[in-house]
Amino acid sequence: MSYLLKVSQLKKYFPVKKYVFGLIPKKKGDIKAVDNVSFEIKPGECFGLVGETGSGKTTTARCIVLLEKPDSGKIEFEGQNILSMSRKDLKKVKRNIQMIFQDPYTSLNPRIPIGKSIGEPLELHTDMSSQEIRSEVVTMLKEVGLSPLHYYRYPAEFSGGQRQRISIARALILKPKLIVADEPVSSLDVSIKAKILNLMKLLQTKYNLSYLIISHEMSVIRFISHRIGVMYLGKIMEIADKRSLFENPMHPYTKGLISSIPLPDPERKMKTAPLKGTLPSPINPPSGCRFRTRCEYAKEICEKEVPQLIEVEDGHYVACHLLQCS
Amino acid sequence: MDEEEKEVLFDIRNLKVYYYTLDGVVKAVDDVSLKIYKGETLSLVGESGCGKSTLSLSLCRLVQRPGKIVGGEILYKGSEDILKYDEKQIQQFRGSKVAIVFQDPTSSLNPVFRIGDQIVEAITIHQALKGKEAWKKSYEALSLVKIPSPEDMAHSYPHQYSAGMRQRAMIALALSCNPDLVIADEPTSNLDVTIQAQILLLLKELKEKLGTSILLVTHDLGVTAQLADRVAVMYAGKIVEIGPVEDFYKKPLHPYSKALLGAIPPPHKDVDMLQEIKGEVSSLVNPPEGCRFHPRCEHAMDICTKKDPELIDVGNGRKVACFLYKEGVMK
Numbered sequence: 001m002s003y004l005l006k007v008s009q010l011k012k013y014f015p016v017k018k019y020v021f022g023l024i025p026k027k028k029g030d031i032k033a034v035d036n037v038s039f040e041i042k043p044g045e046c047f048g049l050v051g052e053t054g055s056g057k058t059t060t061a062r063c064i065v066l067l068e069k070p071d072s073g074k075i076e077f078e079g080q081n082i083l084s085m086s087r088k089d090l091k092k093v094k095r096n097i098q099m100i101f102q103d104p105y106t107s108l109n110p111r112i113p114i115g116k117s118i119g120e121p122l123e124l125h126t127d128m129s130s131q132e133i134r135s136e137v138v139t140m141l142k143e144v145g146l147s148p149l150h151y152y153r154y155p156a157e158f159s160g161g162q163r164q165r166i167s168i169a170r171a172l173i174l175k176p177k178l179i180v181a182d183e184p185v186s187s188l189d190v191s192i193k194a195k196i197l198n199l200m201k202l203l204q205t206k207y208n209l210s211y212l213i214i215s216h217e218m219s220v221i222r223f224i225s226h227r228i229g230v231m232y233l234g235k236i237m238e239i240a241d242k243r244s245l246f247e248n249p250m251h252p253y254t255k256g257l258i259s260s261i262p263l264p265d266p267e268r269k270m271k272t273a274p275l276k277g278t279l280p281s282p283i284n285p286p287s288g289c290r291f292r293t294r295c296e297y298a299k300e301i302c303e304k305e306v307p308q309l310i311e312v313e314d315g316h317y318v319a320c321h322l323l324q325c326s
Numbered sequence: 327m328d329e330e331e332k333e334v335l336f337d338i339r340n341l342k343v344y345y346y347t348l349d350g351v352v353k354a355v356d357d358v359s360l361k362i363y364k365g366e367t368l369s370l371v372g373e374s375g376c377g378k379s380t381l382s383l384s385l386c387r388l389v390q391r392p393g394k395i396v397g398g399e400i401l402y403k404g405s406e407d408i409l410k411y412d413e414k415q416i417q418q419f420r421g422s423k424v425a426i427v428f429q430d431p432t433s434s435l436n437p438v439f440r441i442g443d444q445i446v447e448a449i450t451i452h453q454a455l456k457g458k459e460a461w462k463k464s465y466e467a468l469s470l471v472k473i474p475s476p477e478d479m480a481h482s483y484p485h486q487y488s489a490g491m492r493q494r495a496m497i498a499l500a501l502s503c504n505p506d507l508v509i510a511d512e513p514t515s516n517l518d519v520t521i522q523a524q525i526l527l528l529l530k531e532l533k534e535k536l537g538t539s540i541l542l543v544t545h546d547l548g549v550t551a552q553l554a555d556r557v558a559v560m561y562a563g564k565i566v567e568i569g570p571v572e573d574f575y576k577k578p579l580h581p582y583s584k585a586l587l588g589a590i591p592p593p594h595k596d597v598d599m600l601q602e603i604k605g606e607v608s609s610l611v612n613p614p615e616g617c618r619f620h621p622r623c624e625h626a627m628d629i630c631t632k633k634d635p636e637l638i639d640v641g642n643g644r645k646v647a648c649f650l651y652k653e654g655v656m657k
Contacts, residue, residue: 201599
């Protein structure tokens with residue numbers, strides 16, 4: 001099967017420095033933000049990455065759009081490794097990968113009318129005339145539920161939901177194949193969130209887009225994704241189809257994460273906290289399985305060996321010693 | 327549940343809180359009446375800018391300029407109107423009778439004082455305790471919220487705590503003077519889902535143990551379902567529906583409540599599309615004539631554009647402000 005995006009053995013460490021006498025930098029260690037992460041995204045698929053704060057999901061996304069240079073690993077887009085490409089070739093690939101950021105207030109330039117912001121990628125990547133660009137932007141504005149009258153307005157004149165629509169328009173204008181969205185709805189209100197999520201789902205089928213959606217909200221990920229990867233301290237713990245992940249979670253962390261969601265149903269109340277403790281420091285992560293300090297099933301082997309991501313069922317990958325022994 | 331039997335802690339009557347801005351008068355809380363009973367958890371639900379935070383802040387008169395409480399009464403334990411308190415009385419009242427747990431513990435704890443210092447400060451102001459006794463009380467408060475080895479942790483600074491621990495410390499601070507009511511303003515929305523579950527269970531346990539009333543201000547309908555006894559939905563400065571939590575989730579009455587419940591992506595089942603609420607939240611400077619929800623409502627009738635619906639009792643302890651319902655009759 002051909003993949004649109006194939007990430008293999010991706011690593012990104014951030015060095016932490018300590019200053020001796022406040023002057024001489026000395027390396028203290030590394031924050032292992034992304035540690036040997038591999039996954040694939042098929043054409044037309046929505047892949048969701050979910051995990052707690054500090055699990056490395058945003059760093060993974062930033063590596064894929066090359067905002068961050070990975071330390072090692074491969075990122076293959078349509079079979080070509082984008083990390084070893086010449087700048088010229090890279091430009092061609094880049095127009096196929098676009099990003100939507102979390103905060104629509106800081107990701108739009110406040111001094112440029114939004115029509116210009118949306119059209120800018122076309123100026124950079126195509127040789128369209130300004131007339132053509134303008135008409136293209138107007139169609140895109142209509143596509144995301146805004147009016148052509150908004151063309152000359154500035155970001156400050158829009159509400160949070162409308163700004164996120166502008167970000168989506170800007171990401172879509174080049175007709176990319178992959179859109180990377182980092183927490184696209186987490187700063188939005190309930191009713192606006194619903195509208196943006198519906199819009200993203202509609203656009204996906206219309207343009208046959210692939211999405212990489214990052215979120216800490218399980219319910220958002222469940223609504224929009226086809227396949228889901230669960231991250232914990234820089235590692236992927238479980239990858240599966242939406243249905244099998246939610247109905248048959250196998251990793252103890254995924255189970256805990258799913259039962260931590262406060263259900264909007266007063267008759268199904270949580271009795272005990274599913275996961276104890278907090279995320280350990282990513283500078284000195286626990287040896288072996290990184291989840292073992294919070295895992296109630298932790299055994300001796302979990303301390304010694306790092307569990308590998310293996311296929312337990314058809315398309316359901318889990319990194320846990322418990323399942324690999326039995 | 328019989329409403330008459332329960333002890334009323336706060337009786338808010340026709341409260342009006344306006345913000346006088348350059349754009350005009352923002353009617354953040356407009357003619358709201360609400361009762362908070364002893365020992366209950368009341369959840370105030372609504373989107374940003376509906377006035378839920380303003381309403382909760384006015385319970386301890388913390389609304390700041392350009393905001394002003396312009397009318398109404400807040401009766402504490404049926405007799406005293408806290409809006410008539412002088413500055414000294416209200417300072418006594420804050421902290422000892424009503425305490426607040428804010429959304430962001432990082433910015434609401436003072437970074438240059440130890441956690442213990444901050445709890446001791448509250449204790450010495452409101453209780454006749456000093457020095458060692460006050461510190462002992464602060465250890466008790468910290469162990470109540472399950473902070474491990476409270477004697478050591480009380481001497482740590484906020485930055486040495488994790489986000490979840492900081493929120494626990496905030497709860498300890500709020501509970502240290504045994505208030506009658508704790509206002510929890512979005513207590514878990516900055517936290518990760520696993521930590522959120524821990525804090526929610528802690529709040530539930532403490533409420534049962536201490537019998538404190540909680541006013542939970544949130545936009546998260548999942549958190550509300552888990553924690554609340556009663557739900558009050560606010561829209562554009564007005565309460566549109568109040569009722570017991572089970573009935574509310576089983577059968578929401580007001581069209582806005584229905585729409586809100588349909589708009590959240592359900593975590594426990596798959597759906598194709600989410601229900602959308604058309605339009606945007608109406609401006610509070612120039613709210614629409616009549617029912618404020620009518621431009622977005624699919625059941626809007628002629629009367630909705632002209633008359634403002636009153637909050638009417640439809641039985642079973644439920645109240646709704648909508649012309650689709652008649653007094654005492656539940657459809």
